Amino acid sequence: MAKEEQLGIKVKKSEEFSEWYNEVVIKAQLAEHSPIKGFMIIRPEGYSIWEKIQGFFDANIKKLGVRNAYFPLLIPESFFKKESEHAEGFSPELAWIEKKDEEEKLAIRPTSETIMYDAYSNWIRSWRDLPLRINQWCNILRWEVKQTKLFLRTREFLWQEGHCVYETEEECEKETLQYLDEYKRVAEELLAIPVIPGEKTKMERFAGAKRTYAIEALMPDGKALQMGTSHNLGQNFAKGFGIKFLGKDEKENTPWQNSWGISTRMIGALIMVHSDDKGLVLPPRVASTQAVIVPIFKKENKEEIIKKANEIKNKMKSFSAAIDDREGYSPGWKYNEWELKGIPLRIEIGPRDMEKGQVVIVRRDTSEKEFVREDQIEKKTRELLDKMQDSLFIKAKEFLEENTIEVKDWKEFVNEAKERKMIKTFFCGDSKCEEDIKEKTNGVTSRVIPFNQPSDLGKCVHCNKEAKHLVYFAKAY
């Protein structure tokens, strides 16, 4: 009994969101704090989610002609200075290596633009070498001083960074948006998290970029979370690193570049959006085990029930199932554990079910129970998995819609900001004005400028000057 208590989540999602999140991450064994401040250990249950994200996204970008590569972990000091805004943006977060010899100072990569573009300047000679589309899956390090939050804010994290080079501005912009769209697919199709895609304001732009695009999601506590970014770098880095190519016009040209990334942070969003007071809830497409079969047995019928459970498992071809036939744990204890770990479906089979030629299938998200005839198990399981994936997305989508509010004046803005909502409003686009908004609202910032803009723009919600865009504002992770 003591064991069972220890296992479960102790606080409610609706009451102590932040503590609830930590408990889910730790108790579902997704990740934990490392003894080194600011670092995390991603445990197998958490890492398997990352593998699903990798598998989905990697296959999609390969179809788009992207190829994977690997660049060094360490970056020489001089490289950071070749694009001034970039250097300034990252310098406080760099971790430097103690010098071993007379060579230059080296830092652990906070992102790889500089080391990759130095190589690109050697690789690219003619328009025939373009477009160049390269991606790398790796670890990066940014020496954050804020408090660690597992998956959401750690000094080291895992990510992918795509870095492409193009002949023309049009092609560059087109593909910058195409990768953003691929991120939207990861969020919505795989993780069942609806997102708002759009452009970032100048203040929120990536250091050195011409335009930054992002997808933003709304968390249950009303804070927004940036799930992925795609940057049109223009020609800034190409100029800094001397990347040039002989064009079809027989002249020397400067190419156009983009870079784009998603990280293990996505796992944090996944946990927050779907999980509940019983623990993790995994959308079926990211669950490495989609159904767990729990045989309910006593000593006298153990053998035949486990045999039946195995028969059922062996029939399941179109999804991944496991059997929990451990002894010394009650069925109830097992149910709690698998609920905590977020397995989408539980299939119970006991002696009475066996007699009737049926099983009980229980959905993790709704706790709905269903008696299913043995010959229908596979079909029904497939059906329930699909339904669960869809309904998690729909539920999250409804939450986003209900908590997005259009605001016309400053007073309303301030009130809604207190309520922690996604606020849609007119904004002048000025960075000074944005700073003021942030200060006056205890940290509310612009999230994205959505692509669909009304033809008629009113006045800026804060400064009352002519608005430039309709913008989403929220407090952000």
Place this chain on the structure above:
Amino acid sequence: MAKEEQLGIKVKKSEEFSEWYNEVVIKAQLAEHSPIKGFMIIRPEGYSIWEKIQGFFDANIKKLGVRNAYFPLLIPESFFKKESEHAEGFSPELAWIEKKDEEEKLAIRPTSETIMYDAYSNWIRSWRDLPLRINQWCNILRWEVKQTKLFLRTREFLWQEGHCVYETEEECEKETLQYLDEYKRVAEELLAIPVIPGEKTKMERFAGAKRTYAIEALMPDGKALQMGTSHNLGQNFAKGFGIKFLGKDEKENTPWQNSWGISTRMIGALIMVHSDDKGLVLPPRVASTQAVIVPIFKKENKEEIIKKANEIKNKMKSFSAAIDDREGYSPGWKYNEWELKGIPLRIEIGPRDMEKGQVVIVRRDTSEKEFVREDQIEKKTRELLDKMQDSLFIKAKEFLEENTIEVKDWKEFVNEAKERKMIKTFFCGDSKCEEDIKEKTNGVTSRVIPFNQPSDLGKCVHCNKEAKHLVYFAKAY
């Protein structure tokens, strides 16, 4: 013409092996030196080989119950001191981070035993938690001072490290050997490189291990290359890190551990063993493009020949094919380029072939040409790919056998050592004797003690004392 010259390999494998290797790596665009001394950039053509190794091995270890995770890049100084031999073994190669605050000194991981086992000591409580089988794919850093050789010796490299914990010594030893066997499968089934599995002598053992096992391959220059290692760590680390479990006997027990790794070094072996004076030769199973279709066209028939080439490509389902329909390059230039890049098969289709309803298929390794009827292309290609995979292995196996020599006395040993062969001989097992051998032969060391030992052992080849084992000796990479 100038271009073509630049493209090809300038030296012969049989004459200047080391320079030939560098040229193949650089010109086939597998990897290159980074501007930071000792580091390499793995380019897409090289990284795709790593992805094949990952895909093959990862699927196999998952079937054995291993799960992936991710541990921090940085390791605190105190962790290195918990297993004294281990600390001593790695301390010269550590890269330390400049201190940011009052916390402990941190080094970039040279391997992750220490940081993983510290976590294991919290995770493992009872026999129910065992076996624990965890693997991580990551980058590691060892500050080597020797000269860099792409894929073979660089300060940073990519690898996987598996770390398992067991209840019993028997289980630990059994699985230590099982992972070694999985490495043998990667080398032989995937990379077509025959290997000799066996145990390392004390001198060559991993820092902190009880027994180290390895697979060794013989390179064309007569030097041996260690392709993978699996260490039975005994209870050394468990004791150092306080890993304990409540056994079935209700008592506190110390578990048994192993660790095992392969790295991007395998790619170096792959290149050396199979490639030739024309460039890279890829065994079909590691080639991301297995066949390239080169349409031979003039302006007037371009459209219909490219159409035909696409028809052929679309029919190919059981392997990966690409079309090279670039303009401005002659067919001959294209042939050279694809040979340099190691694509297993070339499929030529010109106007006369089209009339006859055939294509020409050319094997990369033997340059054998074959006319194949259009309706036979897929079947024939499949057949040729399988044949090529097999024949590369057989060729390498013959080379290993021809260059392995049994030696009875010291004079013979010294002579054969000059010839750069794999020397099989009796050895006393003493580290001092091994040091002497190394010194007197300009660096020949024991490679492995093969598992099959003769019942009758003679005298040690060097010191003439009673031999302990039959041992393979060679100069090693």
